[in-house]
Amino acid sequence: MNQENRCTANNSNRLKKPARLGRALLVSLLASSFFGCPELTGTNGAVRDVANGRFLYSQSLGGVDGIPYSTVKVMTLHLALRAIKQGKFDENTYITISQHADDQDCNCFPGGNMSVLVPGDKMPVLMALYSIGLSHGEPTMAMAELVANVNRPTPVVGTGTSKAQSKVLEQEFIDMMNAEAFNLGLDNTHYTSVHGAPSATQVTSVRDLAKLWDAAVAENSSFLTYTGTRKFPTLTWSPLSAAPYWANMTFPDRPYNYYPGIDGDKNGGRSPGMSLDIAMVTRATRADRSLTASVLLATNQTEANQDTAELFRWGYEEIFRPTEWAEASHGSSVAQHHAIACYAGTDVVTASHTANNALELIRWSVGRRSSEINKVTTLAEAGGAIGDVDVAWVGPHRIATVSEAVGRGGPTIRVSLYGTDDGLYFIHKLDLGPGTHPQVERMNSQRITVAFVTSGAFELRTFAVAPSGLSLENSLTQSGSWAGLALAQTSSPIGGSPGPGNNELVAAILTTPTGALYAKGYTIHPITGYISTAGSLWFGIGTGADVVRSGPLGHYAVSMRQLNGALKVIFFDGDGPDPLWIRAVEHSNNPVFQTAVAALGQHEFSAVVAERRPGGRLAMSVWDLDERMEMPNTDFDRLSYADAAPGWIQAPTLCELSMGPGNGNYVTSARGPSGELKLSAWRVGS
Structure with missing residues (x-):
């Protein structure tokens, strides 16, 4: 077990999760949590103090890492925002949905397995960034193609013109992702896709997930705009037709009801229904102090939410203990x-x-x-x-x-x-x-x-x-x-x-x-x-x-x-x-x-x-x-x-x-x- 923790290895006195206890027992246990580590139902979890980059707690049982699934989009969004910051395109640039992007077996725009997008549709970059935060596959692939294109020796502001060219651009973007992972010291991370399609060789760790998230926010604070919005804008795109027109899709507001002070999160899981091997990374801020928590190998989203809340509860209790x-x-x-x-x-x-x-x-x-x-x-x-x-x-x-x-x-x-x-x-x-x-x-x-x-x-x-x-x-x-x-x-x-x-x-x-x-x-x-x-x-x-x-x-x-x-x-x-x-x-x-x-x-x-x-x-x-x-x-x-x-x-x-x-x-x-x-x-x- 890999642990870098400010708690005892013997967790016999560990605090139970708030969601599973009555209020009186919870308050009693809060007083004794000094003696134990956070209790996670999943096997892998970490919480990191953003102020100094120190891991308050991290656990990977047996050294086993996990598949990142759609948390891969954290890296995709990070590199897209970097390209915008470098002036290679802006939020008003239009991306085109390529044939390759439309072919993705994914959580499709606006959600689920059926997409309203077709090859040739256009979407403002601003809308695409929100769409990536919502984990939509086609805009994610199109954004990867765009970023790869503008980073070529002869930049082209656009996506692939053929499936073959799109696949080349996809691989170039994946190479950029792995290079950035190396630069950030993500030693246990390797990417094989731009959006998180399951692969035995696409892996990460809870520590790497937290470090990546913190690096993305530190480089571009607007990262939290797209991963932490509670009130989504109406996403707009222009369908390809004989008479082009603007269409839109309105999304319901989203509260974060598993822990207070959530700044943003990104999850992912094995399809269908994300019922197995949930990955999740989250930022929260309480009393002007930010923590980043990550979990892997949770059995369902409820468990991932509970483990994330437990990591935050324990982490804040540690850093704020008088x-x-x-x-x-x-x-x-x-x-x-x-x-x-x-x-x-x-x-x-x-x-x-x-x-x-x-x-x-x-x-x-x-x-x-x-x-x-x-x-x-x-x-x-x-x-x-x-x-x-x-x-x-x-x-x-x-x-x-x-x-x-x-x-x-x-x-x-x-x-x-x-x-x-x-x-x-x-x-x-x-x-x-x-x-x-x-x-x-x-x-x-x-x-x-x-x-x-x-x-x-x-x-x-x-x-x-x-x-x-x-x-x-x-x-x-x-x-x-x-x-x-x-x-x-x-x-x-x-x-x-x-x-x-x-x-x-x-x-x-x-x-x-x-x-x-x-x-x-x-x-x-x-x-x-x-x-x-x-x-x-x-x-x-x-x-x-x-x-x-x-x-x-x-x-x-x-x-x-x-x-x-x-x-x-x-x-x-x-x-x-x-x-x-x-x-x-x-x-x-x-x-x-x-x-x-x-x-x-x-x-x-x-x-x-x-x-x-x-x-x-x-x-x-x-x-x-x-x-x-x-x-x-x-x-x-x-x-x-x-x-x-x-x-x-x-x-x-x-x-x-x-x-x-x-x-x-x-x-x-x-x-x-x-x-x-x-x-x-x-x-x-x-």
């Missing part, structure tokens, strides 16, 4: 309430309400290469915190906090500004009056937004940030009885873009005393800080909600605990007159008690969630929404998860240290069993 790579703790005081903020890949600040009602700030440095979180400096303000606190980086040398504090006239919400360019020092503070559940968000280096709850109202205020301190810009008060609050904005310290019309967007998640959760959207003018309402949305009943901007514009992710204890992750769009509920997914097994959420890369519908599980365990999970909603359930929405090292924690918080396409570094803070503040650094997206 990895804890550094820890630190601070035990000199008890952190009753705490918050965390990250900046620029290495800097972290925590704000804590200590046992003696002080606001304690700690600046930390996270090593880029070393597995260390080091304490840089601390600062404590007596009476600065008697309840909830929050903290945000304003810029490279400024941080802002908001807290329930002790003021001159009694408890107050206090917003404070600190400098970090010379240790950690106080600059300015403003007391805003009584309130609870304070939140602060950075809008940009000159503005912060502060939100809190008062008796019977919700307050949202913007403050200008100057070197000397803070000044109130605008405020908005909305009546209502609220028992919880979470706040997120459009721009974060690690990047992002303002909302449409240059207004910045803010989303507040408000909880009523009965546990009803509402999302309320607001726009903030980039110059004046003027606040306008932008609608509201009811989420349901739950506790412990957290919210974060996901993606570059007005999309948000919310994590919450439902009344039954299940984790629920909600993605919504705050860019519009009313927040639009995109979709909610839930994880009904392994209940959670507290959650925190962070963005994953710049993808609008991906998130990382820190969870406090039963027994006080810290766990991290990674989520990506099935945007097209082609799947009948949401079992694939949780890409991966991992438990932290054993230990009891409470009130986890989470921030994004750095992010890239489909990956990120994160830091969690939590209260330990003795009241100490515990930090952990995590990497997601290997």
Whole structure:
């Protein structure tokens, strides 16, 4: 058995296929798949990480390869698109159906064994490319003849003028296919046809199929246009007749309902009915990371689909599994309430309400290469915190906090500004009056937004940030009885873009005393800080909600605990007159008690969630929404998860240290069993 895998060779703990299990058992097994390889019904399968070309898993039992069948058309399409890219013809060129092309024993245009094409019919190259993606034999052969002709020393834009010449062109194209296979390092591939007619000497391997697909997409991204279209155009051709006219054939739309995020696929099998030896190669993208999966020797198309889905599920679980790579703790005081903020890949600040009602700030440095979180400096303000606190980086040398504090006239919400360019020092503070559940968000280096709850109202205020301190810009008060609050904005310290019309967007998640959760959207003018309402949305009943901007514009992710204890992750769009509920997914097994959420890369519908599980365990999970909603359930929405090292924690918080396409570094803070503040650094997206 040939394996290059990140799993154990003993598959006794392998994950069963989602299609064959109930939801509860599936979720339970998802938690243990770390111990096993993907379980394939077929004998050969592979999954490849497109980002680095590494095979996460590949298996060829007994070294046996398989017949590629119609996946041969991947190479045909690849070479045709190369010829177009080289300017040898274009998508508006017409190809002629030769006698040899019409004679193919094939899946014929528009499908099945009966063709509507006759020798002499013409078809635009654009239509032929779609037709190849649909696995039609005559346009595939005609395209091969055309490409071979234009690559001759004396190019001719056309197909063969006789059957004999067409056969010569066919062989020249097959030689081109085998030469390209050699150049791409497809060591186990040999072609004897342009469309996949079965032959004992026409073979490939799952690794070669995946490598070929990735090479084709890398050279010409429009390859996915023809292999991954969900809405087919009306294919057009000109029949040969005394009075030529344009005819067309309309094809039904095609959903990919075996796995989310499919970019394109190509299958093939033994005729008739493709009931034996199915070959298949597929590309999927989740959370800005693409994988290519391939299978050979599947006994039917259903099995091929299930094996492909299993390879993707396992592959994404592997690359997105959170990895804890550094820890630190601070035990000199008890952190009753705490918050965390990250900046620029290495800097972290925590704000804590200590046992003696002080606001304690700690600046930390996270090593880029070393597995260390080091304490840089601390600062404590007596009476600065008697309840909830929050903290945000304003810029490279400024941080802002908001807290329930002790003021001159009694408890107050206090917003404070600190400098970090010379240790950690106080600059300015403003007391805003009584309130609870304070939140602060950075809008940009000159503005912060502060939100809190008062008796019977919700307050949202913007403050200008100057070197000397803070000044109130605008405020908005909305009546209502609220028992919880979470706040997120459009721009974060690690990047992002303002909302449409240059207004910045803010989303507040408000909880009523009965546990009803509402999302309320607001726009903030980039110059004046003027606040306008932008609608509201009811989420349901739950506790412990957290919210974060996901993606570059007005999309948000919310994590919450439902009344039954299940984790629920909600993605919504705050860019519009009313927040639009995109979709909610839930994880009904392994209940959670507290959650925190962070963005994953710049993808609008991906998130990382820190969870406090039963027994006080810290766990991290990674989520990506099935945007097209082609799947009948949401079992694939949780890409991966991992438990932290054993230990009891409470009130986890989470921030994004750095992010890239489909990956990120994160830091969690939590209260330990003795009241100490515990930090952990995590990497997601290997």
